[in-house]
Every structure is written in C-alpha cells, then in structure tokens.
Amino acid sequence: MKLLIIGQTYPEPTTTAAGSRIMQLIELFLEDGYDITFASTARSSQLSVGLESMGVKEASIRLNERSFDDFVFQLNPSVVVFDRYTAEEKFGWRVTEQCPNALKILDTEDLHFLRKAREEAVTKNKEPDLYSDIAKRELASILRSDLSLIISEYEMQLLKETFHIPESILYYLPFLVDDVSENDKKALPEFEERKDFMTIGNLLHTPNVDAVKYLKREIWPEIRKQLPKAELSIYGNYAPQYINEMHNPKEGFLIKGWTEDAMTVTEQARVCLAPLRFGAGLKGKLLDAMRSGTPAVTTSVGVEGMCGTLHFGGMVSDDAKQYASMAVELYSDKEVWKDAQEKGFAIVSQRFQKKHFSEAFLALVKMLLNNVKEHRQEHFLGQVLQHQTTHATKYMSKWIEAKNR
Numbered sequence: 001m002k003l004l005i006i007g008q009t010y011p012e013p014t015t016t017a018a019g020s021r022i023m024q025l026i027e028l029f030l031e032d033g034y035d036i037t038f039a040s041t042a043r044s045s046q047l048s049v050g051l052e053s054m055g056v057k058e059a060s061i062r063l064n065e066r067s068f069d070d071f072v073f074q075l076n077p078s079v080v081v082f083d084r085y086t087a088e089e090k091f092g093w094r095v096t097e098q099c100p101n102a103l104k105i106l107d108t109e110d111l112h113f114l115r116k117a118r119e120e121a122v123t124k125n126k127e128p129d130l131y132s133d134i135a136k137r138e139l140a141s142i143l144r145s146d147l148s149l150i151i152s153e154y155e156m157q158l159l160k161e162t163f164h165i166p167e168s169i170l171y172y173l174p175f176l177v178d179d180v181s182e183n184d185k186k187a188l189p190e191f192e193e194r195k196d197f198m199t200i201g202n203l204l205h206t207p208n209v210d211a212v213k214y215l216k217r218e219i220w221p222e223i224r225k226q227l228p229k230a231e232l233s234i235y236g237n238y239a240p241q242y243i244n245e246m247h248n249p250k251e252g253f254l255i256k257g258w259t260e261d262a263m264t265v266t267e268q269a270r271v272c273l274a275p276l277r278f279g280a281g282l283k284g285k286l287l288d289a290m291r292s293g294t295p296a297v298t299t300s301v302g303v304e305g306m307c308g309t310l311h312f313g314g315m316v317s318d319d320a321k322q323y324a325s326m327a328v329e330l331y332s333d334k335e336v337w338k339d340a341q342e343k344g345f346a347i348v349s350q351r352f353q354k355k356h357f358s359e360a361f362l363a364l365v366k367m368l369l370n371n372v373k374e375h376r377q378e379h380f381l382g383q384v385l386q387h388q389t390t391h392a393t394k395y396m397s398k399w400i401e402a403k404n405r
Contacts, residue, residue, distance in 0.1 A: 001369075003029050004077035004102075006061070006087045007040040010048035014260060015237045016202045017175075017284025018109050021151070022083055023049060024176045024354075025107065026056060029079075032362050037075060047237065047258070063090055064400040073098040078369060081105045085112065085141035092144060096386060103369050106145035110281025111155050113138050118278035118301065119206060130162070139163055142170075143382045146368060146375060149173045151281045152305030169379055173361055174305075175287055176354035180345055188267055188293040191334045196252075197223070197232040197327065198269035198294075200262055200285050203239040207279035207301075214275050214320070216246050220253055222324030227331065232273065235259045267292035271331050272314075274298040275323060282306060287352060289313070290344030295337055297327045308351055313344020 005026070013019040029036055038051050039059040051058055061068050072080075072095055080095050080102050082088035088106050095102060113135035117128040142148045142159070148170055150156045156172050159165040199215070201208035212234055220232055230252055237258035247255040259265050262285075266272060272289040279301050286306060289296045296302075296314035303316050315326040330337055368375055376383055 001032075001034050001079065002075060002077040003034040003036045003079045003081065004072065004075060005036065005038045005081045005083065006091050007038055007042070007083040008087055009042045010038070010040055010044040010058075011051075012045065012047045012237075013049060014262065015047055015258065016205070017282070019049075020284055021109060021175065022107070025081065025149075026051070026054070028176065028354075028358055028362070030055065031358075034079070037077070039071075061091075064404065066401060068094055069098050077102050079103045079105060079365065081107055082141075082145070083107055084109050085138045088141045088145060089137065092141070093386070101372060103365065103372055104144075104146045105365075106141060106148040108138075108142070108148055108150055108155075108281075110151060110279070111138065111158070112280070114155065114158065115207070115278065115280035118280070119210075122210070122278045130158075139165070140385050143379075144386045145169070145382070146372065147171055147364075151175070153308065154305045155280065166379060168375075169382070171361065171364065173357060175282055175284065175352050176357060177287065177291065177348065177352050179349050179353055180291055180293075185293065185345065191270065191337055194268060194270040194294075196230055196269055197271050197273050197331070198235065198265060199232070199273045200235040200259070200266065200288075203236040203243055207276050208236060209240070209243065210277055211275050212243055212246070214277060215273060216253060218320040219273070219275055219324050219327075220251070222321055223327055224252060226324075226328045230331070233265070233269070235262070235265055262288055263292055266294050269294055270337070271327060272296035273327060274302045275320075276302040277318075287348070290348050293341050293344065295330050295340035295344065297323060297330060299323075306351075307347055310347050310350065311343045312340075313342075313347055314340045 011019040011022045013023050026036060037057040037059055039061045041061055041063050061071060076099060085106060095104060113132055116134055117130050117132060121128040142165060150170050150172055151174055153172060156170060159170060160167055203209055223230060231254055232252060233254045233256050235256050239255060244255055246253060266288050272294050274283060274285055274296055276299050282305050283302050286296055286298060286302060290313045298316055299318050300316060303312050315330055317323040317326055330340060
C-alpha cells in the first residue's frame with residue numbers, strides 16, 4: 001500500500017507539536033507496512049527529521065505546476081494525507097483528477113478557524129466569531145475529504161453540534177504516546193531535585209508568543225514577589241527579536257532559545273507554565289509536562305481536550321493574579337505537587353496511549369479503502385464541493401501556471 005503525505009513543512013518534532021503529530025502518523029503507517037512518500041513545497045531545515053533514514057521517500061513538489069500531476073499519477077498512492085487544510089486546497093483537486101480512487105485524509109492538526117477567532121477575540125477584546133471566511137475554507141476542505149483527523153474532543157463536538165459535520169467523516173485521533181512505566185517514573189527527578197519554572201513552544205506560533213508576553217507583563221512579576229530567587233526558562237525556536245530582548249537575568253526571566261531535548265529540560269523544572277490565552281487543538285507542551293512528571297499551570301484554552309473526565313495534572317486559571325498564586329502553591333507545596341504529578345500520569349495512561357487508538361484507526365482506513373465509492377455516495381455533498389472547487393481552483397491554478405511559463 002502506498003501512502004503520500006503532502007506536508008506544509010518538513011516535520012520538526014523538536015520545535016513544534018505539529019511536527020510531533022505528523023511523525024506519530026508516519027510511524028503508525030510504517031508499522032502497518034505502508035510504502036510512504038513525504039512531499040512538500042517547503043525545504044527541509046537543519047531541525048527536520050531525516051525521513052529517508054526511516055525508510056520514507058522524500059519528494060519536492062511545486063505549486064501551480066503540472067509536474068505535480070505527473071508525479072502523483074506515477075506514484076499512484078492508495079492513501080493521501082494532507083497536512084492541514086491549506087495542503088488539501090492546493091493539491092486535493094489534482095489528486096482527485098489523477099488518482100480518483102485514492103483515499104483522501106485531512107489531518108487538521110487543530111481547527112485553524114477556531115484558533116484565529118480566539119486570537120482576534122483576545123486582541124480586539126470581543127466575542128469569538130467562528131463564522132469567518134477561514135471557517136468556510138476549512139469546513140469545505142473537511143467536507144471534500146473522505147476522512148478528517150480531529151485531535152481534540154472539544155473540536156469533534158464543535159464540528160458535529162455547531163456545524164453539523166457528519167460524524168462518519170470525522171475521526172478523533174489525539175496525540176499517540178507510550179505509557180509512563182513505573183521504571184520511567186522512578187528515574188524522574190524528585191520534588192527536591194527540581195528547581196525553577198519553564199515553558200516551551202515554537203515562537204513563530206502566535207499563541208506561544210502571546211503567552212510569553214503575558215508572562216512577562218502580568219504573571220511573572222507576581223510570582224517573583226513571592227519567590228524572589230525563582231527563575232523562568234523559556235525555550236523555543238524562531239523567537240522574534242522583541243522576544244529575545246525580554247531576556248533579563250536580574251528578573252529571572254530567561255530566553256534560552258531552542259533545545260534539542262524538550263523532555264529533559266521539562267523534567268528538570270519543578271513547574272511548567274503555559275498561560276495560553278488563545279489557541280486550538282491539544283497542547284504538546286502540556287502532554288510532555290505530564291509525561292515528565294512536571295505539574296503545570298495553564299488556562300481554560302490550554303487544558304481544553306486534555307483531560308476528559310479526569311482532573312488536570314496541575315492547576316487552571318484565566319486570571320493573572322490567581323494564576324501566579326497557583327504557580328507559587330504548586331511550586332512550594334510538595335504534597336500538592338505530588339498529587340498533580342500523579343493526576344498527570346493518569347491522563348497520559350488513560351487518554352493518549354498509542355495502543356488504544358492505532359489498531360482501530362488503521363482498520364477504519366482499510367475499510368474505507370475497500371468501500372470508497374459507497375462512502376463518497378453517502379457523503380455526496382463533499383463531491384458537490386469537490387466539483388465546484390475543482391472548477392474554481394483549477395482554472396486559477398492553470399492561469400498562474402501559464403503566466404509563470
């Protein structure tokens with residue numbers, strides 16, 4: 001079975017949760033025996049995973065060029081995974097034309113329209129407007145795809161109940177990790193062996209940038225009043241200059257940049273801070289914190305989709321002063337800290353185990369491959385949208401292609 005993944009960028013799992021997510025999918029399909037090709041219009045970076053060393057072929061593709069038609073026709077994949085809706089917009093119609101029987105799967109990563117609506121709500125101090133042009137584009141992409149992978153239960157509910165997307169074209173697939181064994185737990189540093197606070201995240205990602213500014217402006221000064229010797233280490237690649245300029249050792253506010261091993265720096269800290277005021281999907285930094293035995297303080301946006309009916313492995317607040325007080329309590333009280341750590345381990349064990357999801361997902365893909373015609377007939381609206389999009393996008397793309405020639 002041939003699988004083609006069309007990526008927005010080459011995976012960088014040490015810098016982004018999105019990079020970790022696509023690598024989890026690649027590993028899942030490799031284990032099931034798929035012959036995988038990863039294609040992107042972007043170039044790989046020094047931080048990109050060496051996919052070819054894993055047995056994954058790499059291909060460079062170009063936008064608005066017929067060369068992609070020839071490439072995908074010759075490859076003739078059984079399954080095509082689009083990394084976010086923009087990849088489906090650009091290449092989905094070409095895949096449909098050249099490989100009409102290929103199963104098309106959209107990996108949403110998170111709902112972009114939800115994240116953008118929340119960002120605008122925070123920056124403009126208004127209620128989120130979900131009914132945007134981005135929502136129209138992303139929902140159309142979901143409807144055109146045979147199956148869309150949704151990483152958060154909250155987003156599953158939103159799509160089904162607010163936008164009435166059929167559940168049979170949606171599939172809940174969260175982060176997929178291995179359990180934290182008892183030996184792993186014993187190897188982790190104890191409360192007394194840990195010190196200071198940390199946060200981490202790709203600093204091209206606007207929710208992470210906003211969180212750093214929020215920490216600097218409102219939260220960290222409150223924490224330092226109560227813990228004057230504490231330090232906060234901020235890890236993340238691609239920081240803009242104004243974030244780097246926030247580095248201030250006298251205030252204990254340390255911009256440390258990219259780290260090769262996020263798990264190690266997380267497990268060395270006593271508390272993880274993630275004051276995300278907007279965003280969507282699941283937060284990889286919080287999952288890593290729980291796997292590292294590091295309790296966290298986050299917001300209602302940060303905790304969304306993480307816990308189900310379980311208690312979060314830390315504390316949650318959307319108020320800056322309360323957030324700071326919670327961080328100090330978690331940092332200072334060993335019993336509270338230990339209880340939060342155990343709750344985090346329980347979430348990892350019960351909600352993100354790879355073995356709980358992989359078999360059922362791969363079985364569904366096989367079933368859809370064997371019944372793709374019937375599946376599309378049941379969701380004919382997607383074919384209507386595909387028809388209209390093909391006509392609208394196809395001729396614009398061909399015009400650009402001719403212009404470039």
